Amino acid sequence: MSDSPPTDPLAGSPFLAACRCEPHDRIPVWFMRQAGRSLPEYLAIRGTGSILEAVGDPDRATEITLQPVRRYGVDAAILYSDIVVPVHAIGFGVEIKPGVGPVAENPFRSAADLERIRPLEPDVDTPYVLETVRRLVAELNPHGVPVIGFAGAPFTVASYLVEGGPSRDWLKTKSLMHGDPDLWHQLMGRLADMAIVSLESQIEAGARSIQLFDSWAGALTVSDYRQFVMPHSVAIFDAVADLGVPRIHFGVTTGELLSSMGEAGADVVGVDWRTPLSIARQRVGTDKALQGNLDPAIVNAPWPAVEAAVRAVVAENAGHPGHVFNLGHGVMPSLDPDALKRIVELVHSLDPGGSTPPRP
Amino acid sequence: MSDSPPTDPLAGSPFLAACRCEPHDRIPVWFMRQAGRSLPEYLAIRGTGSILEAVGDPDRATEITLQPVRRYGVDAAILYSDIVVPVHAIGFGVEIKPGVGPVAENPFRSAADLERIRPLEPDVDTPYVLETVRRLVAELNPHGVPVIGFAGAPFTVASYLVEGGPSRDWLKTKSLMHGDPDLWHQLMGRLADMAIVSLESQIEAGARSIQLFDSWAGALTVSDYRQFVMPHSVAIFDAVADLGVPRIHFGVTTGELLSSMGEAGADVVGVDWRTPLSIARQRVGTDKALQGNLDPAIVNAPWPAVEAAVRAVVAENAGHPGHVFNLGHGVMPSLDPDALKRIVELVHSLDPGGSTPPRP
Numbered sequence: 006m007s008d009s010p011p012t013d014p015l016a017g018s019p020f021l022a023a024c025r026c027e028p029h030d031r032i033p034v035w036f037m038r039q040a041g042r043s044l045p046e047y048l049a050i051r052g053t054g055s056i057l058e059a060v061g062d063p064d065r066a067t068e069i070t071l072q073p074v075r076r077y078g079v080d081a082a083i084l085y086s087d088i089v090v091p092v093h094a095i096g097f098g099v100e101i102k103p104g105v106g107p108v109a110e111n112p113f114r115s116a117a118d119l120e121r122i123r124p125l126e127p128d129v130d131t132p133y134v135l136e137t138v139r140r141l142v143a144e145l146n147p148h149g150v151p152v153i154g155f156a157g158a159p160f161t162v163a164s165y166l167v168e169g170g171p172s173r174d175w176l177k178t179k180s181l182m183h184g185d186p187d188l189w190h191q192l193m194g195r196l197a198d199m200a201i202v203s204l205e206s207q208i209e210a211g212a213r214s215i216q217l218f219d220s221w222a223g224a225l226t227v228s229d230y231r232q233f234v235m236p237h238s239v240a241i242f243d244a245v246a247d248l249g250v251p252r253i254h255f256g257v258t259t260g261e262l263l264s265s266m267g268e269a270g271a272d273v274v275g276v277d278w279r280t281p282l283s284i285a286r287q288r289v290g291t292d293k294a295l296q297g298n299l300d301p302a303i304v305n306a307p308w309p310a311v312e313a314a315v316r317a318v319v320a321e322n323a324g325h326p327g328h329v330f331n332l333g334h335g336v337m338p339s340l341d342p343d344a345l346k347r348i349v350e351l352v353h354s355l356d357p358g359g360s361t362p363p364r365p
Numbered sequence: 366m367s368d369s370p371p372t373d374p375l376a377g378s379p380f381l382a383a384c385r386c387e388p389h390d391r392i393p394v395w396f397m398r399q400a401g402r403s404l405p406e407y408l409a410i411r412g413t414g415s416i417l418e419a420v421g422d423p424d425r426a427t428e429i430t431l432q433p434v435r436r437y438g439v440d441a442a443i444l445y446s447d448i449v450v451p452v453h454a455i456g457f458g459v460e461i462k463p464g465v466g467p468v469a470e471n472p473f474r475s476a477a478d479l480e481r482i483r484p485l486e487p488d489v490d491t492p493y494v495l496e497t498v499r500r501l502v503a504e505l506n507p508h509g510v511p512v513i514g515f516a517g518a519p520f521t522v523a524s525y526l527v528e529g530g531p532s533r534d535w536l537k538t539k540s541l542m543h544g545d546p547d548l549w550h551q552l553m554g555r556l557a558d559m560a561i562v563s564l565e566s567q568i569e570a571g572a573r574s575i576q577l578f579d580s581w582a583g584a585l586t587v588s589d590y591r592q593f594v595m596p597h598s599v600a601i602f603d604a605v606a607d608l609g610v611p612r613i614h615f616g617v618t619t620g621e622l623l624s625s626m627g628e629a630g631a632d633v634v635g636v637d638w639r640t641p642l643s644i645a646r647q648r649v650g651t652d653k654a655l656q657g658n659l660d661p662a663i664v665n666a667p668w669p670a671v672e673a674a675v676r677a678v679v680a681e682n683a684g685h686p687g688h689v690f691n692l693g694h695g696v697m698p699s700l701d702p703d704a705l706k707r708i709v710e711l712v713h714s715l716d717p718g719g720s721t722p723p724r725p
Contacts, residue, residue: 174697179662183670223618226638226660228677258583260620261639278586279621300586302539310543317588337534 014146015213019357020080021151024214024251024273024294026327032319033080034352035153036345037255037275038335039073040085043342046072056101057093060086063136070141074150076342077349081153081214081329082145084138084207088157088218089165091199094130097121097166105170112169112177116188125199127206134203135210142211153253154212156204158219158241159196160234161256166192175224182233189233197237201244208248216253217241217271223258230262235269242270253296257334264288278333282321294327301332304340304348311344315351324358374506375573379717380440381511384574384611384633384654386687392679393440394712395513396705397615397635398695399433400445403702406432416461417453420446423496430501434510436702437709441513441574441689442505444498444567448517448578449525451559454490457481457526465530472529472537476548485559487566494563495570502571511574513613514567518579518601519556520594521616526552535584542593549593557597561604568608576613577601577631583618590622595629602630613656617694624648638693642681654687661692664700664708671704675711684718 015021022029041047047069051059059065070085089099089107098121099109113121127135141152160178165171167178182189204215222234242252254266255275267274267289274293276285278300285295303314315330322328330352336345375381382389401407407429411419419425430445449459449467458481459469473481487495501512520538525531527538542549564575582594602612614626615635627634627649634653636645638660645655663674675690682688690712696705 174662176662176665176697176699179660180666183663183666183674223639224662226674227641229660258618258639261641261644279583279618281587281621284621300539300589302534302536302584303543305536306540306543314543314586337536339536 014149015151018080018149018151018213020329021213021251023327023329024253026292026294026325028326029357032328032330032352032355032357034330034349035079035081035083036073036077036332036336037083039077039079039083039345040069041336042338043336043340043345044072044076045342046076055103056087057090060090061133063133063140066133066137067140067144070137071144074145077346078353079150079349081151082141083153083216084134084141084155084212086134086155088162088220090131090134091125091157091203092122092162092166092196095123095125095199099165107165108170109166110169113163113166113192116191119188119191119195122192122195122199124195125202127202131203131206135206138207138210138212146211151213152211154204154207154215154250156200156215156217156241158217158222158234158254158256159193159200159237160225161219161221162196163192164221175221179229182229186233190236193234193237194240197240200241204241204245205248208245208250212250214251214253215245216255216275219254219256219266222256222262222266223260223277225262227261227265231265235265238266238269246270251294253329255296264290267293273327273329275331276333282318282328283323286322286325291325291327294329295322295325296329296331298331298333299348301334301337301340304332304344308344308347311348312351315348316355319352319355324356326357328357374509375511378440378509378511378573380689381573381611383687383689384613386652386654386685388686389717392688392690392712392715392717394690394709395439395441395443396433396437396692396696397443399437399439399443399705400429401696402698403696403700403705404432404436405702406436415463416447417450420450421493423493423500426493426497427500427504430497431504434505437706438713439709441511442501443513443576444494444501444515444572446494446515448522448580450491450494451485451516451563452482452522452526452556455483455485455559459525467525468530469526470529473523473526473552476551479548479551479555482552482555482559484555485562487562491563491566495566498567498570498572506571512572514564514572514575514610516560516564516575516577516601518577518582518594518614518616519553519560519597520585521579521581522556523552524581535581539589542589546593550596553594553597554600557600560601564601564605565608568605568610572610574611574613575605576615576635579614579616579626582616582622582626583620583637585622587621587625591625595625598626598629606630611654615656624650627653633687633689635691636693642678642688643683646682646685651685651687654689655682655685656689656691658691658693659708661694661697661700664692664704668704668707671708672711675708676715679712679715684716686717688717
């Protein structure tokens with residue numbers, strides 16, 4: 006037995022410790038969509054094509070992912086990606102229209118469309134994703150910053166395929182779900198399988214955590230979520246459980262779903278700003294970590310108001326070691342990067358209370 | 366004392382009884398936005414101008430309000446209106462763009478804009494609203510159908526004035542709220558005063574209930590809601606308390622706000638489909654009524670799924686007499702009127718359990 010085994014440079018990561026509800030010496034913080042249009046350095050290299058082009062170029066995707074880590078000193082880097090990357094890669098026919106979002110010219114309508122969703126082969130279909138993850142890991146791990154892998158959850162991905170684009174009511178998606186449950190579950194099963202192999206490949210490439218984005222799951226009733234969505238989230242979290250990385254699960258307007266999202270197998274449950282962390286903790290339980298939940302729309306307010314709001318989020322957590330500070334949703338393009346930087350500094354200056362054991 | 370005093374034709378209204386948590390013999394049902402683009406008879410008379418033109422024409426507004434009562438046999442009629450009717454009427458400069466929503470070319474930006482929000486004089490500024498209410502009351506009361514008066518709550522109205530149009534993040538609104546709380550409260554105070562006089566005038570004209578729409582209040586944290594919004598809702602509910610009509614309060618994604626919305630003074634708290642009625646009841650208390658909360662996006666699914674969902678809503682209410690069946694949000698234009706009619710028939714066929722006293 007060697008006296009000095011190679012140490013894991015991420016052994017002291019406050020982010021990973023918080024994800025595991027273990028003690029740590031500062032409150033970890035990162036921001037959903039921290040890489041992107043809010044940053045001038047992003048706009049400078051992003052190019053004018055689809056976001057999918059930038060994701061497909063490891064040079065740009067790596068640099069874009071690194072930019073906010075450099076600027077803000079956040080405690081984790083999230084892979085620059087999009088939830089439709091895998092379905093785009095297998096040729097379903099989905100694009101991301103600037104100013105609109107994911108659009109499928111030929112939406113998913115019937116059983117015949119299942120054939121358009123073949124299994125993902127990450128090495129063949131999305132080698133650029135793995136190349137980007139490897140470069141990020143090589144760059145960031147030595148500095149103690151873990152990379153978070155990225156996947157869209159089946160419901161949210163399905164909603165784009167079925168609606169044909171962004172929706173505010175998910176009418177077609179819910180009609181399919183209730184009108185043809187068998188077909189719905191087949192669609193969800195295929196999308197879950199894609200998420201599984203994508204996440205497995207990202208973890209194999211060095212990602213030390215993963216976040217499953219079910220951004221729009223909060224559009225569902227609790228009953229529909231548990232019947233039509235949760236089994237597929239369970240399958241994903243189960244499949245990557247043995248890989249030993251913290252699994253984060255997030256969506257907006259999910260207040261009533263938080264306990265189910267934890268039950269699905271997440272180690273860390275993302276909370277939007279609508280639900281106070283103390284309430285979220287009651288629903289999720291004290292054995293899982295929470296991520297969130299500053300209202301992103303307050304970031305551009307005068308600093309005293311922002312500071313009070315940041316402190317209020319931390320106070321709501323009441324010193325539980327399982328807290329990853331984040332916004333309650335992604336960074337909007339108009340948010341002020343200087344304010345975000347100041348938020349990181351403030352969070353890092355606050356007492357994590359991380360030595361407090363989880364309350365029973 | 367006369368042997369046969371004039372009886373109130375609305376004395377037996379199941380809607381009014383449910384609003385008061387009093388026993389009644391069938392579950393009352395109406396639909397938010399029951400009048401409107403989902404109905405072919407609406408499209409036939411609506412005209413091509415702004416909705417504000419139709420609202421401003423008592424002939425059309427009366428007919429539009431009556432259409433769903435005739436077609437569906439719902440238990441209440443909601444005045445055909447819009448939340449910006451008063452601010453439009455006093456000349457703030459807000460229009461409703463088809464396919465967009467309320468738009469203010471010169472948004473509310475500073476204290477100087479307060480002058481653009483003078484007090485509403487309903488008899489002078491919105492006589493057409495009162496004329497429409499009077500005609501509806503004359504038409505509907507003899508048939509036992511009460512008219513619900515309509516007002517936008519200060520936050521939701523303010524959000525349009527400050528943003529200049531519909532928003533998905535309410536960034537400017539929240540920045541004003543936190544950046545200049547004094548100005549914010551002045552703006553909210555003026556809008557609350559407008560809602561008060563508008564509601565008072567509608568009640569005087571015969572409306573037997575009112576609904577205060579704070580559609581987007583659910584975008585706020587609980588703390589912000591209670592600090593920046595709730596006091597103004599309290600002022601409105603207080604002002605009309607003595608007029609003796611049930612006061613309904615509604616917004617979407619308000620799961621965490623339900624108790625506060627009840628506390629603000631509502632007799633009936635509207636619940637969107639995300640929060641099961643049993644959970645809403647825990648938050649609101651058993652002494653107030655709930656309104657809701659079928660997911661509107663399920664209405665076009667095959668009937669067995671719709672029927673199961675309707676029965677699930679009623680089962681969640683567990684026989685509490687304070688339940689007004691409704692959707693969890695407004696009727697979308699693409700919803701099938703035949704399905705809505707069938708939902709009304711189903712709800713009316715179910716046991717209200719209305720003789721069950723409120724649980725302690």
